[in-house]
Amino acid sequence: MNKKISRHDYVLAFLFLAVFLFLPVAASAQFHPKNTEWPSYGADLAGTRYRPLDQINASNFSDLEIAWRIKTDNFGDRPEYKLEGTPLMVNGTLYATAGSRRAVIALDPATGELLWIHGEHEGKRGGAAPRQLSGRGLAYWSDGKEERIFYVTPGFRLICLDAKTGIRVRSFGEDGIVDLKLDDDQTVSAWNAKGEWAPDLETGEIGVQSAPVVAKDTVIIGAAFREGMTPRSMRNNKGYVRGFDVRTGKRLWIFHTIPKKGEFGYDTWEKGSAEYTGNTGMWTQSTVDEELGLVYLPVESPTSDFYGGHRPGNNLFGETLVCVDLKTGERKWHFQLVHHALWDMDISSAPILADIMVDGKKIKAVAQPTKQGFLYVLDRVTGKPVWPIPEKQVEVGSAPGEWYSPTQPMPSKPLAYSRNGVSVDDLIDFTPDLRERAKEIASHYHLGPVYTPPTVSKLEGPLGTLTLGTASGGTNWPGGSYDPETHIAYLFACNACVEPIGLVPAPKEVSDMNYVAGTAGQSVEVLHGPGENAGADSPKPKKKPSGGGFQRMDVEGLPLIKPPYGTITAINLDTGEFVWQIAHGETPDVVRNSPILKGMNIPRTGQITYNIGTLITKTLVIAGEGNVTTTADHPRGAMLRAYDKMTGKEVGAIYMPAPQTGSPMTYMVNGKQYIVVAVSGGPYSGEYIAYTLPSAGE
């Protein structure tokens, strides 16, 4: 008997087929973003900031126009002027952190229409946060069905949102929240009114401004603190790194960036200093090789930035690149970039994962950009240098009580891509007179190559050590970019962010440290907690000395250091050689308009700024300027520039109303490519601006 296949049977068969087809997707719980999307802070978990898109290219970059823009003023109780976020664009929605509340917003990526907004009102805890404002971004996770957004509030809470609605996922943590000040293998504390170090979840100093990283089913969170130049104490909370389950919020692992007693590295903290020393967090982005199941943690400096006399020893894992297991957090290898940190070099940006070919051999590498202008290239499986990084002798200083490492690791290749020491040859040299005057200023300081230690500041000199490639030099939090097709890394660097580092005895009412950063004759101030000593009955400030060793770091308003002030360097990671290096950014007004330099032909100098992120597309390197200029070609504002990525030649530029303060990203939607960049600063409050090409016929 022939049985006709009924409609019902068709439906059943279809359902069966559908279940069969989708079963592997559900079972693997994996989400595979398209290369037209921007699913994580650094474009991918390797931190490349690369998307192989080419609709916007050399021929049309200068035709870009604004597709949409969104001011962030109303995403908080006051405007913010330091918008550092990079949005995500995934599955047809754009997500970003925004505003002084660090709200999360979801937008239509083609029109900028606001789809939802989420904000946490944290009260005093938010106001007391060491790292406020909108932060750098967020993370996306999906198992192919459910979509979640993760971010960390200023008050250090990990929030899990339903990506479709912006509502907290109640099954995650407690009502969608994991309190990051808890379950941290330490009791987060603060100095109370009696001067005691006591548990305090509200004002206990710890937070983070970087974006969470989600790899497989783990959310990775670091920690940040206030700036550590003049800390109140040698004691502080520690910046451990933790992994959490994306579904439940359960803590899966913790990595002690300062080892606990009995753990590897504890003995690199002599005299028990691991017990009280704090900071040593991972405040910037980590990267992950999901295939190898390894996470790369860039760890910052311990307490304090410029004086380490209370923490004798090499201080693992301060300023160390640590590789841990994604599932367990167990340390696989580590490479300490700086022994016994004294220069606030941190490790300031995401390690870049790069599969390279060196002398015919394939290497899974990790390349770490740094403030000190070295790109450390290591085998990311073993932690061994790809090119030798020998220990070299460095100057041993004489600050009382300080402990000095006699050697530091120095990469032999690639060469430093930005200045990391100061000699007379680095000083301004537009004219012989300017050079002489710069030499006079520099004569008040101790000069030397990379790792020249800070000196005690004396009125008769030296006032301190004059440094480049330290606190704000080289590559900072935006990090570098990498093209996985050509194996070229692109690194913006501040080449002239000069930092005088002097030490002064810490007044007892300021700090329990022997020395803190300062200049002889100038008053010493500790970083105040928010609102601390701000109330009506708080003590009036005592009269402080002033007018001592004040030295301006400029000559007739011109930068003390000669150009180029800011550069982008392209480095071939197969060879370790530079492909090109250019000055990035219009010559500053102060140089272009200087009457002293009138008539001189000065090539573009680039700009003194440290927070420029680069975006790499199929053919372009795209980066905005970090300074405002006013030129004959444009009103006060800044330019978003595009360079041919193989030659460094500028191929286009468009005007922005304010400098780039968050790294640009790109995506395709409805057949159109967009570039979104965060701008702000000075009088201009935060704004995300999306650029695209005019539609045909427009």
Added chain:
Amino acid sequence: MRNPAIVLVLAVCFAPLCVLRAQAPEAESRSVWDGVYTEDQAKRGEPVYVKECAACHRALLTGGESAPPLTGGAFLANWNGLTLGDLFDRIRKTMPQSNPGHLTRQQDADILAFMLSVNKFPAGKTELYRQSEMLKEIRFESAKPSPKK
């Protein structure tokens, strides 16, 4: 206003104002190079700056990782072409970051005077205004103008 007499009376009454307005352009053309604050005010501003601002912007106004410099080429370029009112508003609305708005207008004006002195703008005989609307009459010019002929 149909009564010509009233128009005439009003015209007479407001005539002095017209004269004043005619004189106003001179006042409005002031810039930071015209001695818009006093040395005493800058001295008063220094300890307030040290207490409220230096933690992030540093004692020498050179800025840090979390706060931009308040001196030097980038700072000057950032405000060039705007007014002291814009800069004052920025301080009033957002500074200090941990507790915006808790300083008085006088304290903010004193801090601004201190910033102007560090940036080597000349001091004068009158103190800075304490209202942004009035400070908007003072242009922020990074470059010293050529001497008037």
